Amino acid sequence: MDYSVSSKNPAQTRTDCLVVVTGNDGRNPPASLPEATLKQIRELVKSGDFTGGKLKTLLVQRPEGLAAKRMLLVGTGTDKALETGPFLKLAARVAGALAETGAAGAAWILDNIEVSGRDTPWVVREGTRSLEDALYRFDEYRTEKRPAPRLKKWTLLTEGNARALKQAQSEGAAVARGTALARDLGNQPGNVCHPEYLVEQAKKMEKQYEGLKVQVITEKQAEKMGMGAFCSVARGSERDGRIIVFEWKKGKGKPLALVGKAITFDTGGISIKPGANMDEMKFDMCGGASVFGAIRTVCELNLPINLVGVVAAAENMPDGRATRPGDIVRTLSGQTVEILNTDAEGRMVLCDALTWVQQKHKPKAIVDIATLTGACVIALGAHAQAVYANDEALSGALLEAGETTGDRGWPMPLWEEYHEQLESPFADVAHIGGPKAGSVTAACFLSRFTRDSKWAHLDIAGTAWTSGNKKGATGRPVPMLTRWLMDEAGKK
Ligand code: BES
Numbered sequence: 001m002d003y004s005v006s007s008k009n010p011a012q013t014r015t016d017c018l019v020v021v022t023g024n025d026g027r028n029p030p031a032s033l034p035e036a037t038l039k040q041i042r043e044l045v046k047s048g049d050f051t052g053g054k055l056k057t058l059l060v061q062r063p064e065g066l067a068a069k070r071m072l073l074v075g076t077g078t079d080k081a082l083e084t085g086p087f088l089k090l091a092a093r094v095a096g097a098l099a100e101t102g103a104a105g106a107a108w109i110l111d112n113i114e115v116s117g118r119d120t121p122w123v124v125r126e127g128t129r130s131l132e133d134a135l136y137r138f139d140e141y142r143t144e145k146r147p148a149p150r151l152k153k154w155t156l157l158t159e160g161n162a163r164a165l166k167q168a169q170s171e172g173a174a175v176a177r178g179t180a181l182a183r184d185l186g187n188q189p190g191n192v193c194h195p196e197y198l199v200e201q202a203k204k205m206e207k208q209y210e211g212l213k214v215q216v217i218t219e220k221q222a223e224k225m226g227m228g229a230f231c232s233v234a235r236g237s238e239r240d241g242r243i244i245v246f247e248w249k250k251g252k253g254k255p256l257a258l259v260g261k262a263i264t265f266d267t268g269g270i271s272i273k274p275g276a277n278m279d280e281m282k283f284d285m286c287g288g289a290s291v292f293g294a295i296r297t298v299c300e301l302n303l304p305i306n307l308v309g310v311v312a313a314a315e316n317m318p319d320g321r322a323t324r325p326g327d328i329v330r331t332l333s334g335q336t337v338e339i340l341n342t343d344a345e346g347r348m349v350l351c352d353a354l355t356w357v358q359q360k361h362k363p364k365a366i367v368d369i370a371t372l373t374g375a376c377v378i379a380l381g382a383h384a385q386a387v388y389a390n391d392e393a394l395s396g397a398l399l400e401a402g403e404t405t406g407d408r409g410w411p412m413p414l415w416e417e418y419h420e421q422l423e424s425p426f427a428d429v430a431h432i433g434g435p436k437a438g439s440v441t442a443a444c445f446l447s448r449f450t451r452d453s454k455w456a457h458l459d460i461a462g463t464a465w466t467s468g469n470k471k472g473a474t475g476r477p478v479p480m481l482t483r484w485l486m487d488e489a490g491k492k
């Protein structure tokens with residue numbers, strides 16, 4: 001996509017399609033439109049062709065008073081300023097409607113767009129991101145591809161500091177590209193996307209981005225290093241497990257660390273899952289995919305930070321060598337774990353990855369990302385990821401990044417009381433805490449491996465993909481993570 005920001009007069013802007021947003025009943029149209037166009041909009045409202053209702057659209061050919069070939073009218077359904085979420089939906093709707101036209105270029109007038117508490121760079125950044133995200137397709141395995149959107153040129157018409165707005169637009173596009181990578185990896189089926197495939201993708205990125213280093217820990221090496229928890233999961237599959245490590249060193253001081261769960265397929269292992277919807281367990285690597293996505297955005301923006309990305313990749317399968325319920329393993333941290341249900345594999349691959357990154361890189365803060373528990377889906381549904389942290393400032397920063405991008409999180413407890421559920425008669429810790437508060441006890445388990453670091457855990461089980469007829473990876477929480485990283489890069 002060719003992006004630009006322009007302060008040109010909309011009437012004189014030569015474009016395939018001018019995007020015009022109005023409130024309910026066509027109220028509050030852009031003041032920069034000429035009278036002939038405003039009159040046409042009033043007539044279209046009067047005739048009932050355009051209502052200005054929420055996300056309603058009308059495409060007008062050869063609009064009055066404009067150099068544009070088409071005008072796309074889009075309604076907000078309100079006379080008030082938009083909130084963050086509704087604005088992002090509006091931008092996605094604009095993209096969707098444009099994709100269904102023959103327009104190869106479009107220009108959106110922003111002068112009447114008001115989003116509560118947000119400035120113009122925000123509108124440009126998040127609008128660009130949302131637009132791009134809405135145009136995403138995953139057609140790799142379709143013999144007959146769905147028609148690709150023709151839209152190639154995207155202009156935002158607004159006044160303001162041209163350099164700052166250009167920068168905001170580049171940021172939005174870079175976050176969208178990171179999100180698209182996370183979606184691509186997530187959508188790949190389990191027979192293609194296995195740990196070694198993820199290694200190949202990481203190595204491609206290493207070649208593509210100057211300054212990005214990739215290191216790989218094989219299952220054999222992990223075994224030798226004492227990662228008994230990681231190996232207890234990887235052991236059950238024909239496909240070897242891998243720990244992929246990205247290193248980006250363009251800042252000062254200790255690095256930040258992202259650690260992602262990448263179970264490329266989760267059958268449950270010996271504690272096998274029921275068949276219904278098990279296909280969705282190909283998405284069980286979306287935490288790892290979000291690390292890939294965030295790294296991509298960081299590289300594209302050349303962010304001046306030190307960052308380590310760790311992706312713990314394994315397949316959870318039942319096999320003659322697979323872990324049994326009741327097995328006890330020693331983790332890299334030295335703590336022993338009684339495995340009670342082999343379907344709780346995410347915390348096992350993560351605990352060793354968390355210990356390793358602390359031993360090796362002494363990060364100043366760690367965020368792990370995982371599709372960890374079905375219980376989290378019950379608790380928060382698809383709107384918010386669960387945010388756990390042992391540090392108030394870190395938790396606040398992530399929640400804030402979520403609000404800013406509409407990729408929202410919600411704070412959850414790590415109280416001592418919940419830890420009692422993890423007592424084991426045989427080992428240092430039991431690896432599950434029973435049916436109550438499953439997302440919380442999973443987080444409590446992880447917290448036992450990050451006591452000496454500033455650490456946060458995102459349970460993205462409800463947000464990483466959508467089910468049903470629009471099934472697919474969402475790329476969340478790449479927007480939250482990259483906003484946080486950009487904020488960190490801005491701190492001096
Ligand atoms: N990957 C699943 C969690 C999951 C399930 C995410 C459904 C999204 C939708 C995880 O590995 C798992 O199976 N967790 C178990 C833990 C339980 C055995 C303590 C779960 O949530 O049922």
Ligand code: MN
Pocket residue numbers: 266268316342343344345346
């Ligand atoms: Mn599982």
Ligand code: ZN
Pocket residue numbers: 263266284343345346371372
């Ligand atoms: Zn899992």
